[in-house]
Amino acid sequence: MIYKLFASSNLHRFLNFPLELNWLIALDMVDTPVKQENDDLCLHEIKNESGVSFSKPQKTRKPSKKRSHEVELESTRLSPALQTLFGVFKIINTTYTFLYSRNCLTTTFSLLNSSVRQSLKRDLSVLELSQLKIIVPDLIELDYKSFDSLAMEMNKNVYADIPKQIYSDDQSFQGSSYVLTVCLNQTVESSIKRQKREGPTMKSRIQKGKFDINALKKEIDSRNTIFLKHLQEFINSCGAKSLDPDKHLIQEAEKTIPSPPDVIVNPPSKIGMDHEQKAPSSIEDVLVSLTEESTYEGQIVQESLYQYPAVEPRFGTLKRNLSQSLVNALFSSRNIERMYTHQADAINALWENLHVIVSTGTSSGKSLIYQIPILDELEKDIESSAFFVFPTKALAQDQKRSLMDVLSFMPSLAHIRIDTFDGDTPIEARNEIIENASIIFTNPDMLHQTILPNHHRWNRFFKNLKLFVLDEAHIYNGIFGVHVAMIMRRLRRIAEYYGNDRYRFVSCSATIEQPARHMNMIFGVENVKLVNYTTSPSGAKHFLMWNPPLVDKKNIQSGRKPAIAEAANLLIYLAERKVRTIVFCRIRKACESLMRLVRGQLKASHKEYLLEKIQSYRAGYTVEERRKIEKEMFCGNLYGIVATNALELGIDIGSLDAAITVGFPCSLSNLRQQFGRAGRRNKSSLAIYVVETFPVDQYYLQHPMLIHTQPNAELTLDLDNEVLIASHLQCAAFELPINEMSDSRFFEGNLSEACSTHLVKKENNLFFPHPKCLPFPAVQVQIRNINEDMYTLVDVTNNRNVVLEQLEPFRVMLSAYEGAVYVYQGKTFIVKTLNIPRRLITCNRVDVEWSTLQRDYTDIDPQRNLSRKTLQSANINVFHGTVSVALHVFGYFKVNKQRDILDVVDIVDNPVEMISRGFWIDVPWHIVEILSWKKINGAASIHAAQHALMSLMPIFAANGGNDIRTECKSGEKEFKQEASERRRPSRLIFYDNCGECGGADLCKKAYKHIDELTIMAIDRLEHCGCKIREGCPQCITSIQFEGGICSGEVLDKDGALILLKMLVGQNVNLDLFPDGPEIDEYHALRTLIPT
CATH class of the missing domain: 3.40.50.300 (P-loop containing nucleotide triphosphate hydrolases)
Known part of the structure; x- marks a missing residue:
């Protein structure tokens, strides 16, 4: 039957699908009322249309064994209407799975309607989809996408005419420029996986491969079983309330029929208002009701519960009288x-x-x-x-x-x-x-x-x-x-x-x-x-840590649910109860992703009345946009705001009741300041730290009281920085000629030597700026990472030409290349053009179910050694100095929610280069050779060791996760079959992301604590329970994986542990470590060279 559906609906024609009939038959489509004689006709039609020759099936087929769900169907004795509805679901389920398996990015109403029409001899209705959504709300997603958005998806970002068959059947709303799309979520019991390619050395975490047919069949069966289970629950619920299931289902579905954004069916102000919660009497009540929610799975870490008591005011006396x-x-x-x-x-x-x-x-x-x-x-x-x-x-x-x-x-x-x-x-x-x-x-x-x-x-x-x-x-x-x-x-x-x-x-x-x-x-x-003491009054402050639950409670290896998703649920829960809340995210991408989740959940649960009550706020937004959001928050018009650290500073946005921090921020000081944004009124407040799986988060999860007792990380000021001092001496000499004697009290160090080296001495022993710094030395000295050559991102959808934000060149290379999916205010855009001479980026508003990941690598090389130390327990040198950084972006992946690659795109671009400060450890070649004896990839071991160290650096240096970076490895470069032209030194190396003159010199702070960092990293690697060679977020993965800066393909946990232990002189029993995946010693070190 299924081959008839796809052959006659001509789906394969405009989707460029090769019609693999044998594969389709293997899926064993559900029985439908089609006569056997038609099967021969379908085969001939297929042969004529596709040019593919197939063997003709016998007219008499063995009856297949009934599956479990079919037996259950007969026993439940569904009404004819519900039996028909279940039949529709099975057709949609199988059709969608087929399309998904062939990388169809969006499944439209019309594609599904073609299959239903061919099978049932009638059209599919939007009401039926709404009924299915009522039965399994978590399984089916219905959404309207603009015609432009659909064109971008199906034509790989090139505008072209789309065959009318894709949208012509969608006649529910005449005149709309939007198309109804359907998405079926994968089930936990049977998640579709692609067959991964086996490389000659190590597996890549992201591979583009074919789907396993058995997995597809299993997914179809799993969805059908889930649907029947929920349908039975719906029938039982109606019976308990003496309701007719058929009539009640239609009544409920009519209330939730989706409508396109440009068609107003009901006034939006009325949607969901009946469900609006009343404001709670206190934060204590909020905490109690939170644990009574059906979604609560014990996420609150009991050992972390902490309360700062309310403080009564103390008053002092001025020693002078004011007027x-x-x-x-x-x-x-x-x-x-x-x-x-x-x-x-x-x-x-x-x-x-x-x-x-x-x-x-x-x-x-x-x-x-x-x-x-x-x-x-x-x-x-x-x-x-x-x-x-x-x-x-x-x-x-x-x-x-x-x-x-x-x-x-x-x-x-x-x-x-x-x-x-x-x-x-x-x-x-x-x-x-x-x-x-x-x-x-x-x-x-x-x-x-x-x-x-x-x-x-x-x-x-x-x-x-x-x-x-x-x-x-x-x-x-x-x-x-x-x-x-x-x-x-x-x-x-x-x-x-x-x-x-x-x-x-x-x-x-x-x-x-x-x-x-x-x-x-x-x-x-x-x-x-x-x-350094506070005597102003404050209400009680409640603090807790929130640990996301396991995806599968029976399998600890399944990992935990995303922290961003948990934070989105918390924000919605608090906003419903009018608890004014701020959510802090570490990076822009996380901020926008969380906002996108919130918007999606509010729409899915018909709580649209909250959409305008929650906004995101971060650097990069235009001044007008930020002032508008600040005013809305200050006036109490918003219940929630999702922000980066742009709101850590003391901007007055009114009184807040709760603060949620997603993942450990730059430092303990930042964490405490974020918590302090709540409780500006003399009322109780709430601070929630949603823990991520990164090592620094796990460190505080194991030691929650350190959040309240551990000293803040010291701020770093290196007043011996010769480069910076010399540049400001040029500025000072321009303002007033420098007298090396009288001016020595203003400038540290040897002023006489600095002036003689960098300035020009003239009459009266006064020093003047060097001619190369004239006419205006100050203009040549950038005091922070502010690039005047900012790029402007413009939304050109339907010729709107609206400026969205300003982007730094480095960020453009990583997130705004042509074809990239860009998220702004929780909405998705596709970058249309990147005009480098004009510093202009244009994008179109789209609704896509996929995202993009850049394909890149970074070369970091030492330039000048400024200081040196040795690891305390071994004679290994650690250097601090200037480094050159070159970021090469050579393409990008299109990936879906499951991180399956849908497309691979190559681009040619010049690298972004800069000079920065950093530190490095040259790994002795004999350690690399020992790793090769165990067939452990040396580059993967070095890369994993770098991330293991870097993930713990925020404990000692105020690091936002991306402020310190390392030389990440690209699987496409490291695992090539042929000999690699990119061979890098065996070196652990780190650098300040903002450059030599724009950064915080955080690497110097980490450099000073390298002994403690190394011991902590070894301890984390040894005691992490994961059995994965690439490691997990609790031992190796850092925030850079979350931000998309590193793909995490080239990692080896065992190799990192051996390497770090040998660097600090610890004994290593190699027999305790299994051999690595490399085929021989040569492949284990072929992309490395001695330092």
Whole structure:
């Protein structure tokens, strides 16, 4: 029967399917009312149409044995209507499975209708699909896709006419530009697998192969059995309620018939409103009801439950009296009558001519510590001035509004100007700001490139400077922190030039290690007052860890459900109950994937009323889009926001009740700050850490109390960085000629030697910039990883021409190449064109069930050795220095949800190159040879060892997972049959992703802790329970696999363990390790060369 379906429906014609009749017969399609005589006719038709010759089947066929589900069908005695519905499902099930097996990316209503029409002599109805969806909601997905989207999918991203047969039958909604598509999810019991190619050495994790026919048959049977089971449950449920199953099914299906987005059937505001939950009385009630949900499977880690008790306020006393005008303004604007103790202590220290750093938790009133002193100064001296420096424009605008609120209640200072001076400030407005503003909100970049080089225009401001505020001090870490430290020294030098030593520095920070030392290094000052205690009130804070459940409880090797999926469920659960929640994801891709899951689940469960209540927020969005989201959150219009660390900073988005962190972020300090975003009201709050399977997550899962007791990772500032110091000396010499004697108090190190080496000495023993740095040295010094050559991503669907976001060149190579599937705000787009000269990327909105993975490799080579150490337990050198990095992207894969490859695309492009800081360990060749004796692939062992070390680096260095990278191996290059032209040194090597001058020099921190990292990695590899040669997320896999940066094809856990143990001098019993998959010693090391 099945061959009749496909032959007559002509599916093979426009889908380019080879019609393999024998294969189709092997599936043994369900019996249908077709006469046997027609079989011969079908065979002749097939032969004439396809040109393929088949043997004619006998007219008398042996009756096949009845399958279990057919026996069950007879025993259940379904009504005729339900029997017909089951027959329709079987046809759809088999047709869909066939199409899926042949890499059909999208199955439309019309494709299925052709099969039903040929079999049942009538058309399939959308109502029947809706009925099937009611019976098995988790098995069937119905969705409308635009015609453009379908064209992109079926024509490999090239616009062309699609045969009318694909969509002409879909007449449910006349005039719609959308096509109904159907997707059947695979069952856990019988997941379709492709037959994998066996390579001569190791298996690749992602292979493009053929489907196993037996697996297809098993999947069809499994879906049929599941359908019957749910159908019986539906009948029983109707019987318990005295309902007619046939009528009740039709009534429910009519309510949920899908409609295309451009056709409004019912007002969307009414959909799902009956199911809207009432706000809970407390967070404690939320936790109780959460454990009573049917989806709860014990995910809460009991050992992690922790409660920070509510804190009562403590008040302090100011040592000076504020004016009545200022007192009234504080009360009128913020209802403030008294200062908390930490606020009073900090303000008193400023009045005692001390510099102050405030390192306290979120929402502790830090901004008043610098707002009150400057307003007090302005009342006494109208000429007073202040710089307020913030790392982001959004944060500066937020704090500017806060200060102006207070100032609006002070008539005596009504004439005071408060202005923003940043890159968006119009050129024509800048002179007036310089001449008249009293308080300037700016950023380090403007100080560096505009204000300091033109200080003669700012002489009034510098002469009267009373306060310099540097907020979010913990941001100034690593190389970016060194840049800012040099800018602060240049600023101090200029202020002294104008005769001003009366100003004070104020710095605010999240909780960090040794904050006073950090401030000293940033500003180069000694008399620092530390305020690191909070006396403001706060509600109780509940903390818990959420461990995703096993996919199959009976099989621990099945792995755990995705953390992102668990976070999506939690967010929806909390949003339904109006618990205002923020979800933090480590990377942009995870943020968009989670948002896509949330949107899909809300649509599937008919809770569309929540779609506009949940938004995503991350860097890359346009300024207008981010301001809109911030306003919506602040006004309480949103119940949920999915963000990257762009919202870790203190932007005021209103009061939040819960914070969810998906996976370990950059550091413990980041984790704690994310938790601090919830609980801004004096109410109980909730913090949930959704654990991923990466080693650093598993480390804290085993030691949950360390989250509350372990010290924060120290911030790193290398003030001996010769390259950076030399560049800022050029800037300083341009601002004012350098006197090596008098200026030595501003710059660390041997100033005389640095000036002689990098500057030009002229009259009066003064040093001036080198001619190669003129005319403007500051313009040549980028202080952070901000690339002016950003690419603009534009949505050109239906000629919309809407700017979506800005992308860095490195990110374009990895995610926005031509043909790539790009996710934005949970919606999918396909990149249409990439115009490099114009820095322009165009894309089209599509709904696709597949994604793209780049095919790439990276070459990292040492350039200059800056320092060296040896591993403590062995005579192995570890080097730290500069490295060259070259990223080569040579194509991409199209992959489905199961990560099966649907297509392989080659592209030709130039590599992206940069110079960065890193560290490396040259692996002695005798270790590689020992691995080859065991037939263990040397490149796979090195690669696995690199990821085992890198996955644990966030414990010691504030690393967002992608901030430190390594030289990843490509299976296509490593496992080629012929001799490889790409042979790499036997070396473990790591580098800072942001480059030499834009990164945080995190590699130096990891380099200092390499001994501890190596021992921890060995312990993790030895005690991980997985038996997989490629390892698992708990021992080898790092966040780079999640972000798509590394495919994870070339890994060997055993080889990594042997290699690391030998590096630190531990004894290794090779007999305990099985031989590897290589055929001989040559193949085990053929892509490596000695260092």
